[in-house]
Amino acid sequence: MTAPVVSRRIVFSGLGALGVAAALAGCAGGGDGGGGSSPAVDAGADLVGTAEVPVGGGVVLTDQKVVVTQPTEGTFKAFTAVCTHQMLLVTSVEDGSIRCDNHGSVYSAETGEVEGGPARSALAEVPIEVRDDRILAA
Numbered sequence: 001m002t003a004p005v006v007s008r009r010i011v012f013s014g015l016g017a018l019g020v021a022a023a024l025a026g027c028a029g030g031g032d033g034g035g036g037s038s039p040a041v042d043a044g045a046d047l048v049g050t051a052e053v054p055v056g057g058g059v060v061l062t063d064q065k066v067v068v069t070q071p072t073e074g075t076f077k078a079f080t081a082v083c084t085h086q087m088l089l090v091t092s093v094e095d096g097s098i099r100c101d102n103h104g105s106v107y108s109a110e111t112g113e114v115e116g117g118p119a120r121s122a123l124a125e126v127p128i129e130v131r132d133d134r135i136l137a138a
């Protein structure tokens with residue numbers, strides 16, 4: 001397996017196994033030990049194209065600390081990508097769940113609520129707006 005050059009966006013398919021992306025995301029924690037738990041987005045910021053967000057999956061935007069999901073076709077959601085367990089970044093979205101492989105927490109890709117793992121608190125929703133084929137912070 002080769003490690004491709006990966007942009008700041010790591011796209012996860014709801015169907016495929018992207019082990020490379022998961023491995024890369026594993027070292028993408030904030031690492032600031034506090035104060036860095038909020039998404040770094042301003043209202044109106046362009047987050048991602050709708051075509052880049054797979055149905056049932058999502059995209060972890062490591063720079064912005066936001067995870068954008070598409071739980072059902074045409075419905076987009078965004079949450080902080082900072083896991084509520086130990087404030088590391090979540091690592092993937094698949095099969096309708098946001099996963100943090102750092103310690104195994106799982107969140108709903110539709111609501112951000114905890115579905116499993118050590119995390120006890122939901123991921124905070126980030127308001128978004130879909131304009132044409134782009135998803136913007138609202």
Ligand code: FES
Nearest residue numbers: 083085086100103
């Ligand atoms: S930081 Fe996400 S499960 Fe621990």
